[in-house]
Amino acid sequence: MINPQDSCSEHSSPILAKNVTEFPDISAKYKASSFNIYVKAKGGNYLIFNTMTGALAHIAGDKYTHLAGLLKNPNSFGRENEEEKLFLKSALKAGFIIDDKTNELEMLKMISFAGRFTSEHFHLTIMPTLQCNFACTYCYEKPRPGIMRPEVRQALIKWAEMKVKTSNLFSVAWFGGEPLLAHGCIRELSSNFIGLCARKMLSIGPELPQMDIL
Numbered sequence: 001m002i003n004p005q006d007s008c009s010e011h012s013s014p015i016l017a018k019n020v021t022e023f024p025d026i027s028a029k030y031k032a033s034s035f036n037i038y039v040k041a042k043g044g045n046y047l048i049f050n051t052m053t054g055a056l057a058h059i060a061g062d063k064y065t066h067l068a069g070l071l072k073n074p075n076s077f078g079r080e081n082e083e084e085k086l087f088l089k090s091a092l093k094a095g096f097i098i099d100d101k102t103n104e105l106e107m108l109k110m111i112s113f114a115g116r117f118t119s120e121h122f123h124l125t126i127m128p129t130l131q132c133n134f135a136c137t138y139c140y141e142k143p144r145p146g147i148m149r150p151e152v153r154q155a156l157i158k159w160a161e162m163k164v165k166t167s168n169l170f171s172v173a174w175f176g177g178e179p180l181l182a183h184g185c186i187r188e189l190s191s192n193f194i195g196l197c198a199r200k201m202l203s204i205g206p207e208l209p210q211m212d213i214l
């Protein structure tokens, strides 16, 4: 195993981040997170990923059986074993192990609702075109020619102007079809959104799907 302090990445969600600075209560009841995924990596090592917190641990092959066993049965941690206590602290911080009373499904719902109903973060998913240059077998979209009309773009800009008045963060995800087939539309809308955010001193975060190839 690499240093347990370094084995877990930082959390992606501030709601999930735990400030575990003291050694955890070894006598408390814990359970493994339902969101842990165990994957065999190259060289006989293993990766453990938590899909809720985004934490990733790299475990050396010769330590895997022991440490994965501890994660799967957290109440078997040795009370006098310093290395195991350190690992427990790190695993709690990363969300691989949680308090026995924690209901992860309810937590997930709360995060989802908080994101959906907050007025501070204004998020737009924009489909500038339904055209696509791929033919993925799993695709459920119906490719259609055409690009978002200028009057729709203008309406979108006006609506964004109104919405950012009460927001602290504005983010945009470009979706399709293949959004980059409408790169002129993306440029036009982006430069308007960036100008809008600059005037309002807002942060802007653009997102593109990972498959874009043009």
Ligand code: SF4
Pocket (backbone or CB within 6 Å): 132, 133, 134, 135, 136, 138, 139, 140, 141, 176, 177, 178, 211
């Ligand atoms: S890239 Fe997206 S839109 Fe295009 S075919 Fe694949 S899944 Fe469908």
